[in-house]
Amino acid sequence: MSRVPVRARVGLALLVGLGLLSLVAGRLFPEALASTCPLGMDPTRPDRTVCELAFGGLWVSLAVGLAAGALSTAIGLTVAAVARLSGGAVEQTLLRAVDAVFALPDVLVVMVLQLAGQSLSDAGAGGGLGPFGLMVVSLALVGWAGPARMFRNRLATLESQEYVAASRALGGGGLHLLRVHLWPALRPFALAVFLSRLPAAILTESTVSFFGIARMEPMSLGRYLGTSYAALIYEGGGRVVLPAWALLVLLVLGASLASQALSGAPRRAS
Amino acid sequence: MRAIAQRLLRQVVLVPVVAVASYFLMASLPLTMETDAKRQVSRELAASYRRDLGIGEPLGFLRPWEKLFRGERLGTSAQGITGDELLTKLSGSVGVGLMALPLALTWALGFALLRTRWRKGQWAALGDVVPAVAFGTPVFIPALLLAPGVVERGHLLPELCAALVTSIWPGIFLGTLVGDSLEAELSRDYVRTALGKGLSRAAVLRRHVLPNVWPAMLDAVGPVATSLLAGSFAAERVLGLPYFGQLYVLAVLNKQVAVVVVATTTFATLLVVVSLAVEVLRYAVDPRSREASA
Numbered sequence: 001m002s003r004v005p006v007r008a009r010v011g012l013a014l015l016v017g018l019g020l021l022s023l024v025a026g027r028l029f030p031e032a033l034a035s036t037c038p039l040g041m042d043p044t045r046p047d048r049t050v051c052e053l054a055f056g057g058l059w060v061s062l063a064v065g066l067a068a069g070a071l072s073t074a075i076g077l078t079v080a081a082v083a084r085l086s087g088g089a090v091e092q093t094l095l096r097a098v099d100a101v102f103a104l105p106d107v108l109v110v111m112v113l114q115l116a117g118q119s120l121s122d123a124g125a126g127g128g129l130g131p132f133g134l135m136v137v138s139l140a141l142v143g144w145a146g147p148a149r150m151f152r153n154r155l156a157t158l159e160s161q162e163y164v165a166a167s168r169a170l171g172g173g174g175l176h177l178l179r180v181h182l183w184p185a186l187r188p189f190a191l192a193v194f195l196s197r198l199p200a201a202i203l204t205e206s207t208v209s210f211f212g213i214a215r216m217e218p219m220s221l222g223r224y225l226g227t228s229y230a231a232l233i234y235e236g237g238g239r240v241v242l243p244a245w246a247l248l249v250l251l252v253l254g255a256s257l258a259s260q261a262l263s264g265a266p267r268r269a270s
Numbered sequence: 271m272r273a274i275a276q277r278l279l280r281q282v283v284l285v286p287v288v289a290v291a292s293y294f295l296m297a298s299l300p301l302t303m304e305t306d307a308k309r310q311v312s313r314e315l316a317a318s319y320r321r322d323l324g325i326g327e328p329l330g331f332l333r334p335w336e337k338l339f340r341g342e343r344l345g346t347s348a349q350g351i352t353g354d355e356l357l358t359k360l361s362g363s364v365g366v367g368l369m370a371l372p373l374a375l376t377w378a379l380g381f382a383l384l385r386t387r388w389r390k391g392q393w394a395a396l397g398d399v400v401p402a403v404a405f406g407t408p409v410f411i412p413a414l415l416l417a418p419g420v421v422e423r424g425h426l427l428p429e430l431c432a433a434l435v436t437s438i439w440p441g442i443f444l445g446t447l448v449g450d451s452l453e454a455e456l457s458r459d460y461v462r463t464a465l466g467k468g469l470s471r472a473a474v475l476r477r478h479v480l481p482n483v484w485p486a487m488l489d490a491v492g493p494v495a496t497s498l499l500a501g502s503f504a505a506e507r508v509l510g511l512p513y514f515g516q517l518y519v520l521a522v523l524n525k526q527v528a529v530v531v532v533a534t535t536t537f538a539t540l541l542v543v544v545s546l547a548v549e550v551l552r553y554a555v556d557p558r559s560r561e562a563s564a
Contacts, residue, residue, distance in 0.1 A: 007398075096280065096283075096284075099280065099281070099284060100284050100287050100288065100291075102492075104288060104534070104537075104538060105496050105499065105500040105537065105541075106500070107500045107503065107504075108500065108503075108518060108522075108534065108537065111518075111519070111522050112292070112295060112296065112522055112530065112534075113295075115522055115523070115525070116295060116296075116298065119525075199405060199406065203405070203406075203408055206408045207408050207409070207410065207504055210408065210410050210504065211504075211507065211519055212523075213519075213522065213523065222408065225408070225410070225411065226410070241411075241414075245406075245407065245411055248406045248407070248408075249402060249403050249406035249407065250406070251406065252402050252405045252406030253398070253399065253402030253403075253406065256398070256401065256402055256405060257398060257402075
């Protein structure tokens with residue numbers, strides 16, 4: 001633990017704290033929030049308090065971010081590993097596929113994927129994916145390219161180390177190198193990449209939900225902010241929107257601090 | 271130049287890939303109606319729709335482009351638009367993006383310089399907090415905060431406000447990158463030498479440090495251009511600007527396959543053009559890139 005930079009510890013503590021808060025306040029004891037919320041009821045949903053909606057939204061956003069971040073990191077890692085193990089034309093093809101995904105803006109593609117998924121679900125061919133699963137899959141499908149490029153570059157750098165060359169000279173195969181030498185050195189970086197995907201996924205989901213395309217239910221922070229904009233514009237409703245906005249900012253602050261500190265931390269050679 | 275030509279080729283190849291992928295994705299959508307979910311449209315209407323978009327035909331994916339070049343409406347209903355209208359709307363969004371770009375660069379340079387100054391003082395934490403606030407704030411929130419003044423009372427130019435709110439996130443993102451690069455450069459020997467020879471800090475920064483920082487900024491311009499254009503979509507929707515963003519959202523919601531295909535491809539082309547312009551600019555301003563490609 002002492003090797004983990006202070007900033008990373010602060011960021012991780014913030015993330016865990018927000019997660020626990022959302023679990024306790026948004027899921028386990030929502031009735032406590034309903035009776036004690038100082039911000040009153042939400043004008044667009046008079047049956048719920050602002051606190052219930054904000055902390056309930058935090059729980060959903062965090063779950064979407066964690067699932068989509070994990071899935072896109074796993075896909076990126078797999079693509080990078082396959083690219084480096086195969087080399088040559090396969091690696092070049094995969095890198096061009098990464099470029100192609102980069103040429104598309106996240107928000108637009110997620111919008112189209114959401115619509116496609118919803119249409120398939122309506123026609124009874126959605127593969128059992130609800131709004132949550134659909135959002136996670138959509139975000140992962142657009143979000144894997146960044147991690148793939150970062151992992152591929154990091155793997156290429158690690159492969160140039162002497163201990164890897166020595167292992168290869170002693171007859172170590174590609175999978176052996178990856179499992180025994182490269183993965184332990186790559187692990188903290190993988191965690192940093194995952195944490196960097198977390199806010200990106202949450203913000204993309206927020207924007208798509210704001211456009212009214214995603215059907216996230218219960219509402220995520222983005223959908224809540226999107227549905228409350230009338231209150232913000234016409235009723236000066238800072239009390240309605242500011243808590244959800246502050247939670248979103250804290251979430252991003254925690255993930256950014258941890259991600260930056262971990263990706264810049266010195267790594268031990270294995 | 272050969273390296274640039276290779277990159278040009280690689281990037282240009284992406285455009286038809288994006289066009290075909292977006293066509294097949296949209297064309298695979300089941301034809302259900304928004305108002306009457308789960309009930310399929312009539313067989314005649316579905317056949318007309320499929321014929322109109324060339325769905326199921328060997329070269330059907332070329333149909334949106336045929337309609338575009340013939341000047342026909344791209345949609346399957348009166349809601350569709352012509353290529354000229356698409357271009358007008360795109361130019362509106364690009365205009366907002368172009369207004370946002372200098373604003374983003376101003377934010378970036380300002381934040382980078384402040385962050386370098388804060389690093390050693392009591393304001394060091396702001397170097398982390400400001401990006402977190404900017405990154406944790408989706409574009410639609412500042413747009414909503416400005417909306418009463420802009421939409422309701424007409425106090426400010428909606429385009430300028432859209433550019434302003436769109437530029438914040440990319441500006442601070444660029445600023446963090448430039449700040450890191452600036453810090454690395456300021457700790458180098460040539461800076462100490464220049465200062466030791468009596469050059470002022472401003473002159474060292476302008477003449478020696480900033481030319482070495484520009485490449486780091488150029489690296490990030492591609493993602494920033496995407497953010498500026500995608501961000502302007504949200505701002506356009508909130509501030510009521512009838513440009514490309516509005517068009518795209520409505521086209522997706524109404525399943526206007528041809529409009530989505532052409533709009534997505536146009537968007538991808540625009541990003542390719544931006545990345546090529548950045549490559550050329552890098553070649554012009556960064557001697558190391560000329561040496562690398564020589």
